[in-house]
Amino acid sequence: MVKNYKVEKNLIDEKSGEISVNEKRIDDFEQMKSEKEKTDLIKEEIENKKAREEIENMDLDDSLNTQVSAQASKIQSLDEQKKIKHLLKIAKEKGVIFAVNVVKKMNDPYILDMFHDALAKNGYYKEFLK
Secondary structure, rough: OOOHHHHHHHHHHHOOOOHHHHHHHHHHHHHHHHHHHHHHHHHHHHHHHHHHHHHHHHOOOOHHHHHHHHHHHHHOOHHHHHHHHHHHHHHHHHOOHHHHHHHHHOOHHHHHHHHHHHHHOOOOHHHHHH
């Protein structure tokens, strides 16, 4: 008999347009989940920005500066996508700081920004922070 009451109650709620208690809880949960995902995304963006600034402010010793210049000259003539792929390869082989210095030596803010985006997307900033 109790089951019938719940079924009738749900039918009444649907007809009146009111949200049932269970639907309200699901909506609340989804909203909390969405807000947490937004908060996590903001935290990740802040961490990436801090890592980006820290990396850009690091300098290499003089012996590596010649290598940086050589790498920058080598990839300067490539198209944008090939530059980013090559820079990611450099980051894997010689480190993120070295690769960022190569991009800075190229004097191309657009490529630098694209490269930072690729580093964030591929998780290199997280590895750097560890």
